[in-house]
Amino acid sequence: MIAIRRASQKSGGARRTDGHNGPVTEPEQPRFTWSESPVPDGIPVTQVYLWALDPDDGRVLIQDRGLSLVRPHSLPGGRPEPEDGGDPLRTAAREAMEESQIRIDAERAVYLGYQLVEGDPKRPGPYAQTRYAVPISGYGPIGPDPDNGRVNRRFMTSLDRAPELLAWGEHGRAQAAAAKRAGAALGIPVDDPAPDGYRDGEKARYLVCNDYGMGALWWWVQARGAREIMERVADVVVIHRVETVRQAEDWDLEEVDIDASDPNPLSDPKAKRDEQRRRPGFGACVGRGTVYFRRPWGESGHTPWIGEDGETHYLYEIGEDGYRTRQVVEFAEGPAQKTSEDDWLFNPPFDLYEPEWAEYEIDRSEFETAWDAAVPAPDYED
16 A cells, blocks of 8 residues: 655745734645555545546546646546446546546446545545546547536546656556556557547547558558547558657658548448448457457458368467467368467458458367467478
8 A cells, every 4th residue: 555645835934814823733634545455345435537548559548627727637537426326437437528528448447446535624534536447438529527617638648657747646656557557458558558649639640551462551540549440441450559650750641531532542441341340240359359260261261272181271369459379270181280470470460350250269278279289380481
């Protein structure tokens, strides 16, 4: 547990204004203690705050409330209200929408801990302020908070920098560290976030690559999020690597709006995605972490390759980002062969939104059995 006591600030001594002599007694300041355990019974929860993480670029949302305030930066959150029914995540979702106009994926929220407040002269007895890490599931246009009419800008930054902006001291750094662990466990790229920046409008600028053939095509795409691009455009990947994004600023790339009228550079892959969306299994394997498949070899995945020895199958271990990490090739005759990610460093990711993936999915135990039985694939040289 981390205990922080905020000391009162004095400047040149205090002077009484009540007509009495003697020194002024400074009011007692609240004491704050951070703990990563459940809130003890009998301690009321007066506030719920969110470390709201963008699941695509690994940044956390910090509310910029304006320089006129003593504390211009904050996390989205607030007090429970009767309509929340005692559910802290309903409180969090409501406050996040009111203050920052974001939607959260409450089902994936991770409880981080609570801040115990004691000695508050405005409230008798100790009380708790809970914290959650949660993925952001959508952004709306920014607007005024119905409670105070203030518009909070959305500043997206790394979890490493967030404590500096919040100015919560040691307990703020402890919360950010807990949020970073939770984000990594959720598969969010918190260790390699996108560059800092405001996200006030409905759309932001993303670096997008099509690399499913002999060459690559690159664009800047204006969209409401990386997930929207992946859901609406087939055979592309959104690039979040900071170094690559910075390098691309010097490239002469076309800029395309996700909603641009046809024809435009995204017309064909968008038409392909629209056709896929109408079929069963679309997106069934997305957002589930590492997944496993046994798929017949073929250019489209539908037509197996029938060689001299019969049908060949590929068993894949594929991460949430679409990149395979391990592979087993089963031949009709002869031993199965296995290879690891080092063999495909330059290969593009698989598009897990494709409906076909759902029919080829297997469980991890089936893949591990095949992996253990396979022999290392031979090295090939040109």
